[in-house]
Amino acid sequence: MRLRINSDxxxxxxxxxxxxxxxxxxxxxxxxxxxxxxxxxPDREHEARLAVSNCPERAIALVEES
Amino acid sequence: xxxxxxxxxDYRQARADQPLGTRSEIVTGPVTDWAxxxxxxxxxxxxxxxxxxxxxRQRCPIAHTDRFGGxxxxxxxxxxxxxxxxxxxxxxxxxxxxNFRPPPELAPIGGSPPISSDPPFHHDARKLLLPAFTKSxxxxxxxxxxxxxxxxxxxxxxxxxVDAAHDYAQHxxxxxIANMLGFxxxxxxxxxxxxENTLEGINLPPEERIARMSKLIDxxxxxxxxxxxxxxxxxxxxxxxxxxxxxxxxxxxxxxxxVLLLIAGIDTTWSAIxxxxxxxxxxxxxxxxxxxxxxxxxxxxxxxxxxFAPVTMARLVKNDMHWRGVDMKADDWIxxxxxxxxxxxxxxxxxxxxxxxxxxxxxxxFGLGIHRCLGSHLARMELRVALEVWLERxxxxxxxxxxxxxxxxxxxxxPRTLPLRINRLPAEAA
Numbered sequence: 001m002r003l004r005i006n007s008d009x010x011x012x013x014x015x016x017x018x019x020x021x022x023x024x025x026x027x028x029x030x031x032x033x034x035x036x037x038x039x040x041x042p043d044r045e046h047e048a049r050l051a052v053s054n055c056p057e058r059a060i061a062l063v064e065e066s
Numbered sequence: 067x068x069x070x071x072x073x074x075x076d077y078r079q080a081r082a083d084q085p086l087g088t089r090s091e092i093v094t095g096p097v098t099d100w101a102x103x104x105x106x107x108x109x110x111x112x113x114x115x116x117x118x119x120x121x122x123r124q125r126c127p128i129a130h131t132d133r134f135g136g137x138x139x140x141x142x143x144x145x146x147x148x149x150x151x152x153x154x155x156x157x158x159x160x161x162x163x164x165n166f167r168p169p170p171e172l173a174p175i176g177g178s179p180p181i182s183s184d185p186p187f188h189h190d191a192r193k194l195l196l197p198a199f200t201k202s203x204x205x206x207x208x209x210x211x212x213x214x215x216x217x218x219x220x221x222x223x224x225x226x227x228v229d230a231a232h233d234y235a236q237h238x239x240x241x242x243i244a245n246m247l248g249f250x251x252x253x254x255x256x257x258x259x260x261x262e263n264t265l266e267g268i269n270l271p272p273e274e275r276i277a278r279m280s281k282l283i284d285x286x287x288x289x290x291x292x293x294x295x296x297x298x299x300x301x302x303x304x305x306x307x308x309x310x311x312x313x314x315x316x317x318x319x320x321x322x323x324x325v326l327l328l329i330a331g332i333d334t335t336w337s338a339i340x341x342x343x344x345x346x347x348x349x350x351x352x353x354x355x356x357x358x359x360x361x362x363x364x365x366x367x368x369x370x371x372x373x374f375a376p377v378t379m380a381r382l383v384k385n386d387m388h389w390r391g392v393d394m395k396a397d398d399w400i401x402x403x404x405x406x407x408x409x410x411x412x413x414x415x416x417x418x419x420x421x422x423x424x425x426x427x428x429x430x431x432f433g434l435g436i437h438r439c440l441g442s443h444l445a446r447m448e449l450r451v452a453l454e455v456w457l458e459r460x461x462x463x464x465x466x467x468x469x470x471x472x473x474x475x476x477x478x479x480x481p482r483t484l485p486l487r488i489n490r491l492p493a494e495a496a
Contacts, residue, residue, distance in 0.1 A: 011438035014201055018364070018446075029196035030443065053426040054368070056434055 002063055003038040003048055007031065009059035019054055020047035032059070039065070070306075070314070073290055077317035078283065085169040088397070090135025092165050092269050104131045104139050106163070106378070106401060107268055112475040119406040120418070128392050134163055137399030138383075138392065139406075143414075143430070145390060146407035149381060149400055150434040153185050155389075156381040156400060158437060162477060163380040163399045164268045166275070178326040179319055181437060188436060194308050195323070195440055198246075198301055204444040207242055211448060214241050215455035222488065227466045230347075230456075231484040235339035236332075238452050242444070243331045247324065248300030249289055256285065261333045264325075266476045286324045301327060327441075335445045337376035337480020339452045344481050345370060345420060346457075347465045352422050357461040360454065366422035367449055372429035373420045375405040378477040379433065404430045405479065463488045 003023060005016070012030040016023070022044055025033050040048045040062070052060045097103050097110065100118050105111065111118060122129045123141040131137050140146050149156050159173040160166075161181055168177060176182025180191035197203065218237055222228050240254040263278035270278075293302045305320050315323075346353040356363055381400040388394075407430045411417045414429075432439035439445065465471065466485040474482050 011435065012196070013432060013438055014443055017201070026200060026202075028200070029193065030200040050425065054428060056428045056430055056432075056438075058428070 001040040001045060001048065002065055003034045003040060003051075004061045004063065005032050005034055006059045006061070009057050011057050011059075013056050015054040015056065016051040016060060020044070020051040023048055024051060070294065072314065072317050072320075073287065073294060076287070077321070081318065085171050087166055087168040087172075088135070089272055090165045090167075092271070093133040094269050101126050101129045102131070103133070104129045104401075105133050106477065107475050109475070112473045112479075115403075115405065115479065116409055116418070119403065120409065123406070123410060128390065130392070134165055134399055135167065135397070136395065137163060137380075137401055138394060139401045139403060141403065141406040141410070143407040143410035143412060146402060146404065146430065147434050148390075149402055150379075150430075150437070153188075153436060155384050155387065157184050157384050158182055158188075158379075158381060159184065160382055160399075161380050162265060162268070163401050164275075166272060167382065167397055175319065176322070177318075178322040178329075180323075180440070181326050181330065182322070185436070190310055191319070191323070192436075192440065194305075194310065195327075198304065199440050199442075199444055201443040201447075204447050207245065207444070208447055208451060210245065211238065211242055211451045212455060214238065215452055216459070219455060219459045222460075226489040227485050227487050229484055230343045230486045231336070231340040231481045234456070235343070235452065235480075235484075236336040238339060238448055239332045239335035239445075242448055243328060246301050247289070247327060248293065248298055248302050249328075253285075257328060257332055260285070261329055264329050265333065265478055266474065268476060282325065282328075283321060286321050286328070289324070290320065330439075331441050331444065333474070333478045333480065334376050334441075335448050337474065337478055338371060338374070338445065338449050340481040340484055341374035341376065341479075342367070342370040342449065342453055343456065343463075343486065344465075344471065344484055345374070347463055347484075347486050348468070349420070350464070352420070353457075353461075353463075355422065356453075357457050360457065362423060363450060363453060363457075365424070367446070367453065368427050368429065369420055369422050369424045371431040371449075372408045372414070372424075372427055374480075375408050375429065375431035376478050376480050377431065377433070377439070378403045378405060378479070379437070380477065401477075404433060460488050462491055464491060 010032050016032045017026050025035050048062055052062050097108055119141045127142045129139040157173055159176045160168050174184040174187040180188050183191050218234050240257050244251050260282045297303045379402040383394045383398040385396050409417045432442040463486045466487040470485050472483040
């Protein structure tokens, strides 16, 4: 599984880096950023899903790696 | 280097020849039908807006009023979201629904940028302020906020009943924003007056509103002059020195942004803290669960923000149009109720229930789209610290007299009188 943030939609609510600080960080203006390559370790899938389901702008996608 | 003389004369004189806005008739008194005559300034709304909004969502769902010169109240999440995202057809040049509409020429900057700004100016004005309000920037204020909350609880010593709105919640955001702006901490009572004048004195005669607004601008200009004389590391000095498009900000932009930062952060956070404590005071199972498991607080807090979202915004319709079944006219108000959106059962399961471990919670308490509350990270820090300190120091409490609780009217909703019994509780309340 891999995380993506659509930066055209993200408004910097920060729910992702609040809920999943191992997977997301913020930039100098508070917009969310996927850390590293966005690949979600198996033991972090719950946090990844929490971030997705709490983003008010629906800016985060969790996609299956082929 | 040229001398900074932007503030040597009162900028309001130079702007006196600007176009005037329009005023509408002040209409007050009981509402006949909430679908056709709504008013967020009547006591019935203050007592329980959710009943009204839930009813309208079923049968309307976009209510209208002729008050305030005409306006609309969408109650479904999808309509509130669509308007928040549609800055082409809905302007932010006024964000407090009242009997005065500022002239169209005030757009795209508005009176208190960036909350009152439309694209493309909005983006640039907001960008100036974002770095000061990131999660890591506001975390620097956490230790002082926590110490201040403890000092407030210390002051309760010997009392059985305290007013959690008046003696606790309101002081926390006032102190934090005074520190951030570099204003004297002892000016808190004046801030409260400014907030009430801006957000609650909606139906006062226009001369009175102008006079009260003038007092706020006078105060802020005095603070600007103090910072010009003695620059320091705070947001006021930052705004005075900030540049946009290669030049320093116009005086009305500096002061307008100070209006926003002073007003927007106070009764909003005060309301969120108060409403959370109100819920816990009347819901012992949630209170006990949070006392036993403080790690649940961040999740519970989001649920309090959803269920008791303090902030409703306003917009102005740009042009006549047919929109989702209603005929909107240019300059009609939109009362953009994030609280109503947050209670829409089509968006949230068991929307009327407060579920403190709710896992899926895309609430809109801080708005949606480009105007997402600039201070949301600050508000969350203050709310979390205020509740952590309260629950740690006062794990057992309850409403002393439910009938004595009062709520604000207008666009910011929260308890304004909240008597809580914190000592000598009956055994079953522990």
